[in-house]
Amino acid sequence: MTRPNVEVLTDLWTRMVRIRQFETRVTALSAANEIPGYAHTYAGEEAVACGVIPLLTSSDWITSTYRNHGHSIARGVSLASIASEIYGRADGVCRGKGGSMHAVDQSLRMIGGMGIVAGGLPIAAGAAFASAMQGRPDVAVAFFGDGAVHQGAWHEALDFAGMFKAPVIFVCENNLYAETTSVDYHLRTSSVAEMAVPYGIASATVDGMDVLAVRAVAAEAIDRARAGAGPFLLEAMTYRYGGQYEGDTQTYKPPAEVAYWRERDPIAAFREKLLAESIVDRSRLDLIDAQVQIEVDEAFEHAIAAAWPDPSELLTDVYTTYGVSGVA
Amino acid sequence: MMPRQLVIKDAINEALRQAMEADERVILFGEDIAGGAGRDVEYPQASDAWGGPFGVTKGLLPLFGRRRVIDTVIAETGFIGASIGAAIAGLRPVAEIMYADFIGTSYDQLLNHAAKLRYVYGGKTSVPMVVRTVTGAGFRAAAEHSQTLYSLYAHIPGLKVVAPAFADDAKGLLLSAIDDEDPVIFMEHKRLYMLSGDVPEEPTRVPLGVARLRRAGTDVTIVGVQKMVHTALEAAQRLVDEGISAEVIDPRTYSPLDTDAILESVSRTHFLVVVDESYPRCSVATDIAAMVSERGFGDLRGPIRMVTAPHTPVPFSPVLEDAYIPQTEVVVRVVRELVNG
Numbered sequence: 001m002t003r004p005n006v007e008v009l010t011d012l013w014t015r016m017v018r019i020r021q022f023e024t025r026v027t028a029l030s031a032a033n034e035i036p037g038y039a040h041t042y043a044g045e046e047a048v049a050c051g052v053i054p055l056l057t058s059s060d061w062i063t064s065t066y067r068n069h070g071h072s073i074a075r076g077v078s079l080a081s082i083a084s085e086i087y088g089r090a091d092g093v094c095r096g097k098g099g100s101m102h103a104v105d106q107s108l109r110m111i112g113g114m115g116i117v118a119g120g121l122p123i124a125a126g127a128a129f130a131s132a133m134q135g136r137p138d139v140a141v142a143f144f145g146d147g148a149v150h151q152g153a154w155h156e157a158l159d160f161a162g163m164f165k166a167p168v169i170f171v172c173e174n175n176l177y178a179e180t181t182s183v184d185y186h187l188r189t190s191s192v193a194e195m196a197v198p199y200g201i202a203s204a205t206v207d208g209m210d211v212l213a214v215r216a217v218a219a220e221a222i223d224r225a226r227a228g229a230g231p232f233l234l235e236a237m238t239y240r241y242g243g244q245y246e247g248d249t250q251t252y253k254p255p256a257e258v259a260y261w262r263e264r265d266p267i268a269a270f271r272e273k274l275l276a277e278s279i280v281d282r283s284r285l286d287l288i289d290a291q292v293q294i295e296v297d298e299a300f301e302h303a304i305a306a307a308w309p310d311p312s313e314l315l316t317d318v319y320t321t322y323g324v325s326g327v328a
Numbered sequence: 329m330m331p332r333q334l335v336i337k338d339a340i341n342e343a344l345r346q347a348m349e350a351d352e353r354v355i356l357f358g359e360d361i362a363g364g365a366g367r368d369v370e371y372p373q374a375s376d377a378w379g380g381p382f383g384v385t386k387g388l389l390p391l392f393g394r395r396r397v398i399d400t401v402i403a404e405t406g407f408i409g410a411s412i413g414a415a416i417a418g419l420r421p422v423a424e425i426m427y428a429d430f431i432g433t434s435y436d437q438l439l440n441h442a443a444k445l446r447y448v449y450g451g452k453t454s455v456p457m458v459v460r461t462v463t464g465a466g467f468r469a470a471a472e473h474s475q476t477l478y479s480l481y482a483h484i485p486g487l488k489v490v491a492p493a494f495a496d497d498a499k500g501l502l503l504s505a506i507d508d509e510d511p512v513i514f515m516e517h518k519r520l521y522m523l524s525g526d527v528p529e530e531p532t533r534v535p536l537g538v539a540r541l542r543r544a545g546t547d548v549t550i551v552g553v554q555k556m557v558h559t560a561l562e563a564a565q566r567l568v569d570e571g572i573s574a575e576v577i578d579p580r581t582y583s584p585l586d587t588d589a590i591l592e593s594v595s596r597t598h599f600l601v602v603v604d605e606s607y608p609r610c611s612v613a614t615d616i617a618a619m620v621s622e623r624g625f626g627d628l629r630g631p632i633r634m635v636t637a638p639h640t641p642v643p644f645s646p647v648l649e650d651a652y653i654p655q656t657e658v659v660v661r662v663v664r665e666l667v668n669g
Contacts, residue, residue, distance in 0.1 A: 061417060095450035106445075106452035111416055116440055122409020123441060129410055130417035133355070133395070140413070153436065156406030163401065166410075317451030318485050320509035323537030323584030 004215070010280055012054060012211050014288050016046040016267050019070045021296045022079055023242070026069065026086065026100075029300070030246035035086055039100040042070030044241035047266035048173050049074040051214025051236070052141060055222055061109050061127040061140035063120030066101035067173075068113035071143055077105045079299035089306035096309040097317075117148035117178075121157030121170060125231070128161065128168035132228070139167040139225045147178025149192055155199075158233070162199040167225035169218065170201075170233045173208065175240035180252045196233035208236030209266040212273075238266075331496075331526035337384050339495040339527045340460075340516060343502040344385065344422065346531040348392055351420060354506060355396045357407045358424030358460075362389035365399040381426060382462065382521055404434035408459065412442050412511075415457040420506060425461040428477045428515060435480075442511040443486030454509040458502070463491065464517040464555055465605060465653050471641035474649075476606045478553065479615065481513040482583040488536060489583040491515040491554040495525035497580055500534030508536065517555045537584035541593075545575035548599040548667050551590060552578060553612055556603040556635075556654060563603075563659035572667050582612045590616060591624045598629040599666050603659055608636040630669065633662050 004012070023041040030039050042049065045067075053062070053074035064071040072082055077093055085092030085103040092098075093105050104110035111127065114120040124142035131138040148154050149172070161168050172192045176183050189195055196203035202224075207213045214236050221232035239261035243250045274280045334342065348354045362385065364374030379386020389397045400407040404425055411421035425434065442455050465474040482489045488510055492498040498516070505512035542557060543564050552560035557578040564574035575593050579586055594600050600620055604613035617632040635654045643649050 061413070063413075093450070094448060097450055098448045102448050104449070106449045111413065111453075112441065112445055112449065114441065116436055119409075119436060119441055122406050122437060123413035123416075125406075126410030126413025126415075126421075127417040128413070130414035130419045133414075134418055138417075140417075152403075152433075153405045153409060156403040157409065159401060159403055160406040160410050317447050319488070320446070320454050322488075322510075323586070 004212070006279055009274060010284070010288070012050050013270055013274060013280070013285065014292065015050045015054065015074050016211065016270065017289060017292050018079065018295065019046045019049065019073045020267055021292050022073060022082070022299070023069060025296050025300060027242060027246055035100070036088055037099050039086065039246040040067040040244065041242040041246060042067055044261065044266070045173050045175060045208065045238045046070060047211035047214055047270070048171065048208050048236040048238055051211045052171055052218040055215065055219055056141065057138070059109060059136070059138045061111060061124060061131070061138060063111050063124040063140070063142045064104050064113040065117065065120065065144060066113055066115050067145070068102070068104050069100070072104050072110065075105070075108050075110060077108065079295055080302040083299040083303035084306045087303040087306065088308070089303060090309040090313070091306050095313060097313070118144060118151035118153035118157070120144065121148070122153055122160060125157045125161040125166045125168050128166040129164055132167055137226050139169060139222055141169045141171055143171045143173060145178065146172060146174040146176070146183055146187070146192055147181070149195060150186065158196065158199040158201055158231070161231040162201045165228070165230035167228070168231045169221045169225060170231065172233065172235040173238055174235050175238050177240060177244070179244045191235055193233055193235040201231050201233050203233035203235065205235040205237060208238030209264045209269060211266060211270055331528045333524045334495050334527040335522050335524050336495045336498045336516070337382060337521040339499040340384050340502055341387065342527070343499045343531070344388060345391065347503060347506045348388070348396065350531070353418065353420045354422060355398060355414070355419055356385060356388065356422050356424070357398050357400050357411055358385070359400055359402050359426050361385040361424050362394070362397050362399050365394070380424060382518060384516070384521070385424070404430055405437055408434040409437040409441070411457045412437060412445070412455055415455045416445070416453055420456050422458045422460060422506060425459055427473045428461045428463045429472045429475045431461070431477060431480060438481070438487065438511070439484055443484045446510070447486060455511045456509045458505045458512045458514050460514045460516060462518050463515045464519050465642045465649060466519040468644065468646060468649065470644040474642035476554070478515065478582050478606060479611045482612055482615070486511065487583060488512040488581065489515065490536060490581045491517070492580060493517070493520060493552070493554050493557040493578055495523065495527045497534055497540065499527050500532050501536065501580060503531050504533045504536055507533065512536070515554070520555055534580070536581045537586055539577050539579045539586035539589035541575070541589070542578050543574065543576040545573040545597065547573045547597055548601060548663050549575045549577060549590070549593040549597045550659065550663065551600070551602045551616055552576060553602070553604040553606070556605055559654060559656050559659060560603050562656040563663060566656065566660050567663055570664060572663060574663060585616070587619055587623070590620060594620055594624045595627045598627055600628065601633045601635060601659065601663055601666065603635045603654055605637055605653060608634065608639055611636065630666050633666055635659050635662055
């Protein structure tokens, strides 16, 4: 893969900053008890979403998880519509019916932010299967964490995709923790990538703190899937700066480990690279930082002022039609 | 065209064939729905060996090929989940769960994903898929191949549940289920597969959510659930000799449920008996009884009675299994007690 040009590199950096600043705000608002319900933030893992999603066409499919803000932002969902969704407002991306755990945009072919850790994988495999069957070039990408690899759905999805050569890329955000449980306890293989082998699926492990490294492998995986070579399992080694959810005190993380990964921060590292190689100058990056800050401010100002859903929304969209009278 | 007699199994097969002929997007997934996969190259006789364990899908493979009649591995989460994704991505999958008892192996995909991908995300998509599955005791198939489990699906907002008892309904409702934009669980009773009835040759749709009056009567309403419609009809016939005129309603679909038809009937007969082969707790029978007691209480002149299986697993021994399934004489006795006060 050829090196991305300046515009692409700047765009990747902007998306990563957008995710980081958005999630930093979500963490602060959660701590202040401003947000109803659960929030799961993506800070630390930005290089994974931004290494993969910008490579997709608008007709490719994505399944996400309850930790989805980063995927949605990388896909181009507006910060305001995600913020409104987190606040349960009528103009949220799901009209306030999903909240933080489901804040993805189906009109951008993001099928869902699944609350079940491996729930999206079989669905992504099916979307990929359908695309191939209909002779379309679309691929599907299923994001999941390392904690998902033990569920039956994970194995059945890889089995299905391998058997039918479905053009799906399974992207593992290996952030070292399934909730509080370390990969040192829960994985018996030396990597998640290895687990693709019995399913006849190609795989690779990549530095998930390096957006260009993720992008290079993802590009190859997407190209080969589009070319009919079948599924791919991409394991990105990354780190979840927040807890499993906002409010998790993270007493299970050794300080030295946190320091190690913070030292390898994907945004700081990418910024260094862009500056060191004189790709973008400091003032441009600072300007983007400032612009994103305004965007985030505006998104949340918008959300807290946005209208609540009309109570009648409770009953809409359970079905497309229901019974002769159309109601339950 | 003239109706002709078909058994339910063949009526379902015909619906699938006509839907597949009419719409390239309709595909079938399931375990051994054709059979012989992987052996039929070297040994062509292996092809289409089963057509599913009851032969319902037999003959579709030669017509549509393995591209559209897709034998899966025994992994229901995998192919039910894939059906959801395929439905969203433009196909109309009809997946078969070999026995309704196997629901547990795919329940998350139906409960949390198929049922909710429309509502949770603000109504931007729909999941036009059908899950065909097989219900019912009376096959000496013991506890894990004999349950009905209608309520495990009907309980979930976002799923529709169909359970036909007659051949014409089986065909017409399946065609409607395949047309439907929402996920539909289509439940076929294994003891009804060989029941014959008039079935139109043309692909005539039967709408979901409309009950069918199977016998008119004036003294009591008997609602039968799937195979129990036939038990109710037998009971109604026997009650004639006792001077009791029983009306028999087949709801046909349990989500949506045609509440109006049931309430209207009860408003005329003033008595209700619900007959269901399922367990007695939290079932479609209790659902119907609760609905009528809430909305039709003023019309009732006696308690709503239910004739159901006991709260036990389905036993194997023929003697025990026959005692498990609600019998006609019990329905007759319950109606007699109720109407004669």
